[in-house]
Amino acid sequence: MAQDERDKAWRAYYDGVAGRPPRPTLIEALDRFGSNPGRAVDLGCGDGRDTIELLRRGWLVTAIDAEPEALARLVARADLPPDGVLSTRCTRFEEAVWPIGDLVNASFVLPLCPPAMFPALWTKIADSLRPGGRFAGQFYGPRDGWADDAAMTIVTEAQARGLLDAYAIERFTEEETDSVTPRGKPKHWHIFHVVARKR
Numbered sequence: 001m002a003q004d005e006r007d008k009a010w011r012a013y014y015d016g017v018a019g020r021p022p023r024p025t026l027i028e029a030l031d032r033f034g035s036n037p038g039r040a041v042d043l044g045c046g047d048g049r050d051t052i053e054l055l056r057r058g059w060l061v062t063a064i065d066a067e068p069e070a071l072a073r074l075v076a077r078a079d080l081p082p083d084g085v086l087s088t089r090c091t092r093f094e095e096a097v098w099p100i101g102d103l104v105n106a107s108f109v110l111p112l113c114p115p116a117m118f119p120a121l122w123t124k125i126a127d128s129l130r131p132g133g134r135f136a137g138q139f140y141g142p143r144d145g146w147a148d149d150a151a152m153t154i155v156t157e158a159q160a161r162g163l164l165d166a167y168a169i170e171r172f173t174e175e176e177t178d179s180v181t182p183r184g185k186p187k188h189w190h191i192f193h194v195v196a197r198k199r
């Protein structure tokens, strides 16, 4: 897809999800930390549905997205906590560097990493977490409607669980549904929702 088409598609996505609440995987990870905010990175933050919640709870946040439009929308949000500590980076997460911290949040983004680059990204995620830190996010499974797209990273349940060998799994939920994408297209979803604590 050409860059301008990609920008247009993401703009439609941001319009489609505007105002939606934070993801349940993020909420679960944050609740498990109790009242101890730390440092988080939000990979593929989009217009910030999760970043806002992190800031609201006092976390220091590095929000990363490859689309300038995502970050422009995030920093323009009326609900951005005025005293929140946020740094934004407009870059691909495969190339990004971010501080060592307590939480890597990756809501509905890891499947967008090209398969050849995924192992290095996954290692970078683990290396950036302190012991006791958490990963929250999703993988797409082999029955997902986009599973034939060679540009996407798709994993079986066994592969997903294998990726979590260095973690204690706190949530591993399989979801399989027919619904529509935020851009209004019908889609079969096969998702593994994960919250895991680094040992």
Ligand SMILES: C[S@@+](CC[C@H](N)C(=O)[O-])C[C@H]1O[C@@H](n2cnc3c(N)ncnc32)[C@H](O)[C@@H]1O
Pocket: 010, 017, 023, 043, 044, 045, 046, 047, 049, 050, 064, 065, 066, 067, 070, 091, 092, 093, 094, 106, 107, 108, 109, 112, 113
């Ligand atoms: C499906 S949206 C998810 C946004 C948000 N995390 C959420 O849960 O709604 C994926 C986001 O990841 C960004 N993205 C996709 N591939 C990326 C990459 N390789 N590096 C950084 N951001 C990427 C897109 O620009 C988009 O904002």
